[in-house]
Amino acid sequence: MNPADIAATGVAATGFAQGSEVSLLSMFWSAHIVVxxxxxxxxxxxxxxxxxxxxxxxxxxxxxxAIDQFEEVFWSGASxxxxxxxxxxxxxxxxxxxxxxxxxxxxRSVQGxxxxxxxxxxxxxxxxxxxxxxxxxxxLESNLLVLATVASASPxxxxxxxxxxxxxxxxxxxxxxxxxxxxxxxxxxxxxFATAIGLFAAIPALxxxxxxxxxxxxxxxxxxxxxxxxxxxxxxxxxxxxxHDQAA
Amino acid sequence: xxxxxxPGAALSGGGHALLLAAMVFSxxxxxxxxxxxxxxxxxxxxxxxxxxxxxxxxTAKLSEKPQQKAQKxxxxxxxxxxxxxxPAKTDVPTPxxxxxxxxxxxxxxxxxxxxxPPERPVDEPAKAQPEPQKAExxxxxxxxKAExxxxxxxxxxxxxxxxxxxPKPVAKPKPEPKKVAEAKPEPKKxxxxxxxxxxxxxxxxxxxxxPDELAKLLEEQKPKDKPQEMPAKPKSGxxxxxxxxKFDLSAISRLLNKDAPQQKAAxxxxxxxxxxxxxxxxxxxxxxxSLWAQLDGILQDxxxxxxxxxxxxGQQKYVPQxxxxxxxxxxxxxAPELLxxxxxxxxxxxxxxxxxxxxxxxxxxxxxxxxxxxxQWKGRIVRFDPEDML
Numbered sequence: 001m002n003p004a005d006i007a008a009t010g011v012a013a014t015g016f017a018q019g020s021e022v023s024l025l026s027m028f029w030s031a032h033i034v035v036x037x038x039x040x041x042x043x044x045x046x047x048x049x050x051x052x053x054x055x056x057x058x059x060x061x062x063x064x065x066a067i068d069q070f071e072e073v074f075w076s077g078a079s080x081x082x083x084x085x086x087x088x089x090x091x092x093x094x095x096x097x098x099x100x101x102x103x104x105x106x107x108r109s110v111q112g113x114x115x116x117x118x119x120x121x122x123x124x125x126x127x128x129x130x131x132x133x134x135x136x137x138x139x140l141e142s143n144l145l146v147l148a149t150v151a152s153a154s155p156x157x158x159x160x161x162x163x164x165x166x167x168x169x170x171x172x173x174x175x176x177x178x179x180x181x182x183x184x185x186x187x188x189x190x191x192x193f194a195t196a197i198g199l200f201a202a203i204p205a206l207x208x209x210x211x212x213x214x215x216x217x218x219x220x221x222x223x224x225x226x227x228x229x230x231x232x233x234x235x236x237x238x239x240x241x242x243x244h245d246q247a248a
Numbered sequence: 249x250x251x252x253x254x255p256g257a258a259l260s261g262g263g264h265a266l267l268l269a270a271m272v273f274s275x276x277x278x279x280x281x282x283x284x285x286x287x288x289x290x291x292x293x294x295x296x297x298x299x300x301x302x303x304x305x306x307t308a309k310l311s312e313k314p315q316q317k318a319q320k321x322x323x324x325x326x327x328x329x330x331x332x333x334x335p336a337k338t339d340v341p342t343p344x345x346x347x348x349x350x351x352x353x354x355x356x357x358x359x360x361x362x363x364x365p366p367e368r369p370v371d372e373p374a375k376a377q378p379e380p381q382k383a384e385x386x387x388x389x390x391x392x393k394a395e396x397x398x399x400x401x402x403x404x405x406x407x408x409x410x411x412x413x414x415p416k417p418v419a420k421p422k423p424e425p426k427k428v429a430e431a432k433p434e435p436k437k438x439x440x441x442x443x444x445x446x447x448x449x450x451x452x453x454x455x456x457x458x459p460d461e462l463a464k465l466l467e468e469q470k471p472k473d474k475p476q477e478m479p480a481k482p483k484s485g486x487x488x489x490x491x492x493x494k495f496d497l498s499a500i501s502r503l504l505n506k507d508a509p510q511q512k513a514a515x516x517x518x519x520x521x522x523x524x525x526x527x528x529x530x531x532x533x534x535x536x537x538s539l540w541a542q543l544d545g546i547l548q549d550x551x552x553x554x555x556x557x558x559x560x561x562g563q564q565k566y567v568p569q570x571x572x573x574x575x576x577x578x579x580x581x582x583a584p585e586l587l588x589x590x591x592x593x594x595x596x597x598x599x600x601x602x603x604x605x606x607x608x609x610x611x612x613x614x615x616x617x618x619x620x621x622x623x624q625w626k627g628r629i630v631r632f633d634p635e636d637m638l
Contacts, residue, residue: 023272023275024271024272024275025272027275043264046264047260047261047264048257048260049260050256050259050260050263050264051254051256051257051260051261052256053256053260054255054256054259055254055255055256055257056256058254058256
């Protein structure tokens with residue numbers, strides 16, 4: 001159980017003791033068990049969504065900062081070998097992990113078989129870059145689908161709770177044979193509360209999903225651009241080495 | 249998954265808890281609605297509509313009988329008496345039993361003894377008016393009933409005709425039983441007046457003692473006295489069993505009906521056909537276009553004579569329009585008002601001359617035929633077009 005629900009139930013207990021007619025808690029407690037489940041589920045979905053949103057926002061900001069730092073170092077003209085030795089010592093993320101993966105492949109080819117040709121090295125490096133791009137992007141956009149799912153499903157779930165609540169309040173009208181609004185209103189209010197929670201969960205989820213999706217796509221484009229540039233640098237190196245070897 | 253790297257769950261959980269707590273407190277008090285006031289539908293009437301409604305005849309008779317305005321004949325009032333009709337048909341020789349409940353028990357015995365029932369139906373309609381005194385003069389009559397009936401047969405045709413024109417109040421002082429023969433025709437008049445049924449008074453005198461006709465007459469008139477009879481009934485011993493409480497469907501539906509009150513045609517036992525006395529300025533009909541054109545011509549003709557303006561500034565087309573209010577005799581009411589003051593100071597003299605013309609023609613001669621339509625021409629906008637007028 002997540003903290004919000006604990007808090008909710010804790011507050012609920014105290015609120016119910018006061019027993020005011022139309023308060024939020026009495027509305028919750030007098031609801032049918034299905035409606036209660038729907039409300040709790042939607043509340044949990046909302047908590048989860050917000051957790052994802054916060055984590056993703058932080059992650060994206062960190063990634064952006066890391067990319068900026070790395071690009072600064074990379075284009076500063078320092079030796080790539082030195083850069084590789086410093087970066088490979090600790091876990092990397094983003095562009096740096098691309099660089100490390102490609103350099104590792106490069107070094108392996110150069111050191112492992114000094115006499116061997118550079119045939120196929122270019123293709124291998126590109127493969128490695130592709131794979132690490134995919135890994136990075138996957139890290140960035142994991143859990144985003146949860147947001148999309150919550151955004152599209154929670155209004156329906158809330159609507160389900162509302163329909164159920166109205167159904168049961170109509171049944172209680174039929175049982176009590178009293179149609180005055182005072183009898184009907186609490187049931188309908190509690191039913192509508194379910195839809196309200198559904199919308200409360202769905203709206204931020206939808207907005208954040210669109211925003212985060214756009215940010216991730218931007219990062220992916222940055223990574224792909226860097227990969228292309230880096231592989232062209234490496235291919236130039238390969239050609240120079242090949243020419244050098246032939247001359248020697 | 250450290251809290252430092254992924255603070256989302258904790259943050260979001262805490263945020264939701266705070267939000268819930270805030271909502272619990274803010275929802276604790278729900279504001280009550282103000283007590284709704286009942287709305288009453290109001291129909292708007294324009295002045296002229298009101299006047300049309302109030303239109304009346306100056307010569308209408310004053311009716312002493314307070315009638316409810318009836319726009320529609322009631323169905324229920326006529327449906328009731330059908331049940332009690334049969335006894336009158338069957339025992340012809342005896343006086344009609346329907347008439348009895350109206351009078352006091354003592355009288356009804358007398359009536360049975362007397363061999364002359366014909367005046368009974370004649371008498372009854374008179375009772376339709378809620379006058380308590382009528383029973384007393386009627387009681388004195390029965391002794392002399394045989395002759396009065398015969399005399400009544402002779403007198404009514406001439407007596408009815410003049411009386412029909414008289415206003416009803418004349419019929420009222422009847423209670424003094426000076427001459428029974430006189431008293432007789434009068435009740436008939438009252439029957440004849442409110443209901444447009446001139447046939448009955450002539451029918452009645454003809455048969456001296458024809459019980460068949462009597463029964464018919466009775467049937468005809470019964471429907472009308474029904475409501476008055478009902479309360480009187482319990483008095484007579486023999487009929488006490490008859491007034492079973494009627495199962496009135498409409499009464500139930502009236503009780504059940506919870507619809508908002510709407511205007512319905514007022515129903516009554518008889519249509520109200522006499523025009524009420526309305527206000528004298530009320531106008532029922534509207535002026536026809538040709539009347540309008542004539543009136544315009546008359547006004548323009550008179551204003552043309554009052555208007556003299558020479559310095560015509562021809563370059564600009566300007567037609568002063570003056571709103572004038574007339575009294576019923578054609579005099580001015582209030583000051584004439586220039587509706588379109590000219591921007592050009594040169595034209596001001598033209599406007600002033602038009603105003604002067606209106607003031608000079610103060611009592612306009614307005615033909616009498618327009619008097620009924622005063623409401624429609626009391627406010628006019630007069631155009632002083634130099635090309636038309638000069």
